[in-house]
Amino acid sequence: MAVKTDPEEKLYERLDRALKKYKGKPGVLIAALQEAQEIFGYLPRKVMIQVANRLTIPLSEVYSVVSFYSLFSTVPTGKHRLEVCLGTACYVQGAEELLRELQDLCGTEPGKSAPESPFSISTTRCVGACGAAPIVKIGEELHGEMTPEKLPSLLEELVKE
């Protein structure tokens, strides 16, 4: 049996192992951060510091990249990640109304972490499923032709799981 370690500590060990392959190579910061976010679910300050140290890149540069790209998050996400597509086709088919309804139902807003809510909401710019607009993405699953009326039962199913 392995020695019992703090689960967080384990994540940092995993991060260290992952970062090894990037060390000393040019142009790898984004890929390294993507992998770090996969491990932790988001990028807390401590993780950014670790990435900066291991890759010998200034923390300011790491932060400038994290804050630039919308797929990096510095706040933890809820158990169920709901993304409303705000691409043009979805917008034309009423995505903004969908987003309003979802905010009301979940009691949270895009980019906010609400510790008591099992949901976190974010918006995305086109998932490329315009033929089935409007789209709500839950985790990796896409739900097409969404309407505000379909939302409550969808959320209920998620909570039940």
Place this chain on the structure above:
Amino acid sequence: MSTLLGELTRERVRPETEHRLLVCGGIPCSSKGCREVKESLDDELRRRGIAAEIPVEIVGCIGDCSLGPAIIVYPEGILYQKLTPDDARTIVREHLVGGRVVEALLHRDPRSDEILRQRETMPFYCGQTRLVLRNCGVISAHIDDYLKYRGYAALARALTEMSPQEVIGEVKASGLRGRGGGGFPTGRKWKLVRETPADEKFVICNADEGDPGAFMDRNILEGDPHSIIEGMLIAGYATGARRGYIYVRAEYPIAVHRCREAIRQARRKKLLGENILEKGFSFDLEIRTGAGAFVCGEETALISSLHGTRGDPEPRPPFPAQKGLWGKPTLINNVETLANIPLIILHGAGRFVELGPEGSPGTKVFALAGKVRHTGLVEVPLGTTLRQIIYDIGGGIPGDKRFKAAQTGGPSGGCLGEESLDRPMDYDSLRRAGSIIGSGGLIVMDEDSCMVDLARFYLDFNQDESCGKCTPCRIGSKRMLELLQGITGGRGEEGDLERLEQLALLMKNSSLCGLGRTAPNPLLSTLRIFRDEYLAHIRERRCPAGACRALSRQQGSTEEGTRAEAETVDR
């Protein structure tokens, strides 16, 4: 001569004699449950003990998204639409075992009420010229399928019969223009990279499909990734590059996965790597994923992102073709552009220029979406009119509503009104109309869509995606957005439109990169065609389309209207 090379130079197309099922695995179909349909097909075939004889393959988007989840049954080519897992079992029982086509699951044309069995008989398809999309929804993404359909034959031809200069000459003669939005002549770009001396050169496939409303690149990457690899190989041979990158959006996980698989398969067949087809040409590919930034579709910003930093654009010149990735000459071509290359090399530039008008040869894939009956990817010769695309192919506007406008070119493009329905869709004609072909996003809007709010939507997008490096774009987009939020929120004032126009001009003329220079386009084009609608918002506090919640729809003071008006005044 290598045996593979011998095979590649022989002509052959797989004859369809056996039963096989193609399940549309495009993203819209996925979101409607195509996976469950496939599982159900697999189950039923297994249960009946015929699973080994009848392959079920998931393929890239077969086209008309409004029919999803859809499958095609070969050899007859019967298309079944809007399927449930139960329907899938019925098809196995009736069609595959019983030999009877299931009429109830076929598509019925709403206009003629005629039952259409084959994809090719549907107006959505027969109006199209599917060249770039030739393999999408026809074969799986596997290299064996691609090879059966003359895949990599163009590469073989380039390596055996043509010098790099001749390849460039052929591409130049085809008149192919960049399909990502710029419309720059592809051959000229290739020549520039070729002629810039350097010890190392790169080829980049720009798969950062940022236009919200365009999804052709995603579809090609998922459905036919080998055509992109082949295009890049030919580009590498012609320009003298030995390394390539596919820069793809992280929002497209399936595309990333399929490309990775495709690269692995190509390496195994020695179509990537050292001494390809034993012709002394070496080339290899890597995938890099973006992290969610629209501006990275701009060439210089894309290179910044590949360097691992913020996707900030750089002033041009020097162009990436002279000084790009790691300071080396770099060819950047869009997915659809590259997908055209094998066709041009295989069939010759002469065949290519037969399609489309002078100055805009070839086909263009449009992503038809919004208020239109049949949504999906539509590939037509450039120069096809908007009316043909929306009405003949797309089946018109649902619910007997009136066509109001079509937006082309996404956040960098403009609107086309009713008067443009008969305008040919090509690079120059759309530019004259104040819009662009762009990457091919085509969003249809009906009378319920508010053009002021659309302009607000696009400015919101551009403001959000502005990288902030140059002042005109960073501040200009913010101020313009505030003005538009005011107008749609019922707080518009006289002089707002003039202020908007002034800011738009400033941004257009002084921004650093394409994002800022084109960001005012949706505003300017809607303002030109629908100025009355803007004025109704400002002077009458009225949204004629009824889309702006803070405003009333009707003229005069209905009770509801006055209340809405009172609310906005309070604020």
